[in-house]
Amino acid sequence: MLSLSRITATLFATFALSTGAAHAAPIEVTASFSILGDMVREVGGDRVNVQTLVGPDEDTHGFQPRPSDSRRIGSAQLVVANGLGFDDWMIRLARSGGYTRPVVIASTGIDTLAKGAGDHDHDHDHDHGTGEGIDPHAWQDVGNALRYVNNIAAALIDADPAGADEYRANAERYSGQLKALDAEIHKALGSLPRERRKVVTSHAAFGYFAHAYNVEFLSPVGVSNNAEPTAKGVAQLIRQLRKEKVAAIFVENISDPRLSERISAESGAVMGGMLYSDALSTTAGPAPTYIAMMRHNLHTLMAALTSAPPAR
Numbered sequence: 001m002l003s004l005s006r007i008t009a010t011l012f013a014t015f016a017l018s019t020g021a022a023h024a025a026p027i028e029v030t031a032s033f034s035i036l037g038d039m040v041r042e043v044g045g046d047r048v049n050v051q052t053l054v055g056p057d058e059d060t061h062g063f064q065p066r067p068s069d070s071r072r073i074g075s076a077q078l079v080v081a082n083g084l085g086f087d088d089w090m091i092r093l094a095r096s097g098g099y100t101r102p103v104v105i106a107s108t109g110i111d112t113l114a115k116g117a118g119d120h121d122h123d124h125d126h127d128h129g130t131g132e133g134i135d136p137h138a139w140q141d142v143g144n145a146l147r148y149v150n151n152i153a154a155a156l157i158d159a160d161p162a163g164a165d166e167y168r169a170n171a172e173r174y175s176g177q178l179k180a181l182d183a184e185i186h187k188a189l190g191s192l193p194r195e196r197r198k199v200v201t202s203h204a205a206f207g208y209f210a211h212a213y214n215v216e217f218l219s220p221v222g223v224s225n226n227a228e229p230t231a232k233g234v235a236q237l238i239r240q241l242r243k244e245k246v247a248a249i250f251v252e253n254i255s256d257p258r259l260s261e262r263i264s265a266e267s268g269a270v271m272g273g274m275l276y277s278d279a280l281s282t283t284a285g286p287a288p289t290y291i292a293m294m295r296h297n298l299h300t301l302m303a304a305l306t307s308a309p310p311a312r
């Protein structure tokens, strides 16, 4: 016998179907990492349900998919990856999980930079998988994020044509916010004298930021999130820091802070705080969205670079 609540649920379901697209089930989207997931949510709005495989404060480079990730990706209607060798495992996982549509590569069409292009040291070894020699951290230039948004909107329209107007409107609104953010970063960093625009980070993730906003990032030779720096590399970096009068050293949310702390102690350059490179913070942290992340990084950089004395 059907219970009253069951009948009511059935009636509601029928009603929802008859009222059309606005009440349709959301499109299931799986994105590789948190920054991309946020962009898809902005463009997709209520029409999408977004899951990310690599969560806040987690490292995408060394990510090991679990069997449950394969099942999750197999039931997705749209799979979005960064590309450029950053998340190749996502493309393999989509295939093995039974996803049959093309994987959307959000970075398609950007002007790529070589690894280390925005970095002072050109021979560091930062392994990002198969993206031979290309720096994958393209989202660190807000100009590139605009391209990501266009690619995501086109993919959503393709997967869900009934939502085209909504996706276009969301993309336009979000792009407006991104353009304002880009201008804000240019203006703030542009106000610093040239010799103040030098910082140290622990993994070489800011090449696009450096290139777009004219800031120089140095990182320890041979350092990636999976490698121990050599004593020689650290000593060389400290000499360079002093010579170039670098003002501040920053840690990243996905990296071990101990190396940065050691370099700071030995060089006298101050610890400038935490930058978010490859992952958002949780909602309780200062960088729960892409826009909040870029703004947090800007404010953290500005606070240190406008006040810190250079390395001695």
Ligand SMILES: [Zn+2]
Binding pocket: 061, 137, 203, 204, 205, 277, 278
């Ligand atoms: Zn990285």
